[in-house]
Amino acid sequence: KQPFLQRAIRVLSPRLANQIAAGEVVERPASVVKELLENSLDAGAKRIQVDVEQGGVKRLLVRDDGHGIRQDELALALSRHATSKIYDLDELEGVASLGFRGEALASVSSVSRLTLSSRHIDAADGWQARTDGRDMVPVVSPAAHPVGTSVEVCDLFFNTPARRKFLKTEKTEFGHLEETFKRVALSQWERFLSLKHNGKTIHSLTACHSQAEQEKRIAQLCSADFIQQSVFLDVTHLGMTLRGWMGLPTFNRRQADLQYFFVNGRPVRDRVVSHAVKQAYRDVLFHGRHPAFVLYFELDPQGVDVNVHPTKHEVRFRDSRTVHDFLFRSLHRALAEVTPEAQKVANV
Ligand code: ADP
Ligand code: MG
Secondary structure, three states, rough: OHHHHOOOOOOOOOHHHHHHHHHHHHOOOOHHHHHHHHHHHOOOEEEEEEEHHHHHHHEEEEOOOOOOOOHHHHHHOOOOOOOOOOOOOHHHHHHHHHOOOOOOOHHHHHOOEEEEEEEEEOOOOOEEEEEEEOOOOEEEEOOOOOEEEEEEEOOOOOOOOOOOOOOOHHHHHHHHHHHHHHHHHHHOOOEEEEEEEEEEEEEEOOOOOOHHHHHHHHHHOOOOHHHHOEEEEEEEEEOOEEEEEEOOHOOOOOOOOOOOEEOOEOOOOHHHHHHHHHHOOOOHHHOOOOEEEEEEOOOOHEEOOOOOOOOOOOOOOOOHHHHHHHHHHEEEEEEHHOOOOHHHHOOO
């Protein structure tokens, strides 16, 4: 190889550019499922089936009954920076869809063997586009499919051995994937959702139309104990709403493994949120124990920037101080109402 100084500049091939982008978004089967589920949700699907084999590494299928994709747009859907969700900066700033970067399908298809099958709601028949992870030119052909879309991803990372090496055991990969499924199931009450692993049904969830039905779903996904030992809160202040279930101090955990926080429907990990929750539980939990919660925070989309990281797990609040105070106060008050003074532990 020549020294860098002597090498000519070239534009990356589309496949390599996509594989580099995939490095940011596609870490493991769970990240593929996250992207595919978000696409199904954005397409208005009522029923979404996830069917995986060998932790999702061998094969992973997400099938929905959303609006589908037109035949002449199938190949475009697989190319990079192609999206139907935003067309300009104004739309980005008020973005309400889960996706908008136009990168997921391109990224996934560059590191797997992918088949995108769909029938658009206005079309008489279905079509599919296949890529084999070699070049980025999909082969489009007719395919039987009801209205909606299926994405099948086989042999993830078969052409990127360095990434494949980082995959863990089937059990671990499936664990991550199930966690992703849960986050969606906990925020998309009206949808039928199912998850199958190696032919076995792991979760099968019907639509929830009431708080009681939501609690049943949470019991199924998280544990019946959590729902029994939690308080429900629903607080609105200054256009912000916090709703959900917070575990009683007595239902504390050794690990922070039952903590779900959604901002405008998106599962989020955020320092401002974590700090507010921690503060609220500070006086009622022993040091080193973690609270459990399933909480939904709604605010004006203009008040939060979701375009911080490609996986969109992080957000930035415009007015983080107000958000922090609102969260802390709402949680603290709800806890104070259910925690007799005597039960409070000293802050050690
Ligand atoms: P993004 O979601 O950021 O737009 P993707 O690469 O995930 O980018 O998808 C590209 C486009 O393909 C989407 O904008 C959408 O128009 C279309 N698409 C992908 N998945 C589906 C689906 N399940 N149903 C309908 N359209 C879809
Ligand atoms: Mg997407």
